[in-house]
Amino acid sequence: MTLGNFSRVTEFILLGLSDTRELQIFFFAFFFLAYAMVLLGNLLIIVTVKADPKLSSPMYFLLCNLSFIDICCTSVTSPRMLVDLISQRKTIAFEDCIAQLFFLHFVGATEMFLLTVMAYDRYTAICKPLHYTAIMSRQVCWVLVFACWAGGFLHSIVQTLLTIQLPFCGPNAIDNYFCDVPPVIRLACMDVHVTEWLMVSNSGLISLACFLVLVTSYTFILVTVRVRFTEGHWKALSTCASHLMVVTLFFIPCIFIYLRPFTSFSSDKHVCVIYTVFCPVMNPLIYTLRNNEVKASMWKLWHPPLNLSPLQHR
Template sequence: SKRFFFNLSVMGQGNQTVVKEFVLAGLSQTPVGQAALFVLFLSFYVLTWVGNALIMVTVASEARLHSSPMYFLLGNLSFLDLCYSSVTTPKLLVDFLAENKLISYGQCVVQLFFLHVIGAAEMFLLTVMAYDRYVAICRPLHYTTIMNRGICCVLVIASWMGGFVHSLVQTILTVRLPFCGPNQVDNFFCDVPPVIKLACTDTFVIELLMVSNSGLISTSCFVVLISSYAAILVKIRTKEGRSKALSTCGSHLMVVTLFFGPCIFIYARPFSTFSVDKLVSVSYNVITPMLNPLIYTLRNKEVKSAMRKVWTQY
């Protein structure tokens, strides 16, 4: 079993060995627990697809929403949520039914790369959405000029490009490390913190670089987001106006808290392991993409009305 567990392959330079595949720790080791979790997480994944796809279809079908910068960005957020959830959840579902939770080195690197591309792109997009709300509330007369369709498209593309550059740095730093065993990743997917712990070399400098990269992005975006909402509240003098602004931005604040809180906890600290890391990972990988559509639809009468209209048409 040890031979199977480590599954190391000799690569021809003395006694040096190189890991060809990793073993994922998963979320449960008992058959009953895995079966129950499979049903639960399959339900989460289906709800994620249904909710986010419904928002995308609604925004695309309803001209009034499609022409609005806020809902155009919301449709892109739903697309990112679908992509983000699909990076890890399908593999997790397969592993619930498998005796051995294996992932090849190449698949691990690909999963890590797309996780950070989409995750960072979503952070940047949420920041753009906060700026959109700031312009809408604080500069309403210039809103359509500042946040026109061309600018919105540029900001969405910039979010993706920022995510790509961030992830490229993370991935290059990871693949340059030597892995010669052990090969058990202490999570249900491949991410930078648990993977680089398996490197058979000193990773102190690499950890600092990666923390400064991921931690700086997540913390900086979060500070910008909070600052934009604080500026909105300062700008609006009346109690009624502040109440209306909070109602308008409330959904966005909930999404920001659910997404950035776990990300800052995982990435803005040295790569030490805590017992709650897996639960935190489940939160921003599985739960948040599922809750985002519910948060936006339950608190937004305009979206609910448009969804009912689309539903009756089909």
């Protein structure tokens, strides 16, 4: 198919993280291990929460959804990256690139909204404990989670439409290991200043707005805990500290990538590793190693008590 006097691009070349063979082998081993940890760690959290009735509170319901989203998020980019690291031809079809872009922003925006909901859950539990059960009922949790997925879908549709309406006639080399809006639209055969501003008003402002809401929530939590020095509040604060760690690792790179139009740096693809690989790896570790209830439930899941018969008791 032609576009004026130019041929339309049918595939893109993913330059990846490095063109050195030794580094590619190292990256393959590292990211394969990371991807396996994401799958096993988050699946373990989901199974544990579903198996233990004691983990039926809104916090663990939202944690279970976060684990599922982390699996989806890293599965959008990691399998393709692993294949490219051991392949000579690192190309991706135009349609596959758009599909990857769509699902990346779908699950990525959904995770942003869910992390914001989780911050609201912790704010309600600490600052309004007497009304917590009424405010964060199971029905409300389901509505909030559905709203997160719906918001992520709408965001992704906008990003995808902004991309596919552009003409691509070459070059076709993407300086990254996956397809994303910023590096893809800069390959368009037209001025993309307006598109980049629309991208900033969508992805960039969403990232910044969610992050500011999170910071505000934790500010209120810190003020409340400073006044109430009970053991329960300090335990809740410990949970919030781990949550804040995840939030910072996830949002700061996203704000760095999506809130600055018209410029790109060679380090962008390395920054992307933080929220596409590193954060999904860290979430299971942070939410399990710092949570005694989850660790106890995992222990019971893998070491069930022995049911001795009456004859064995004698």
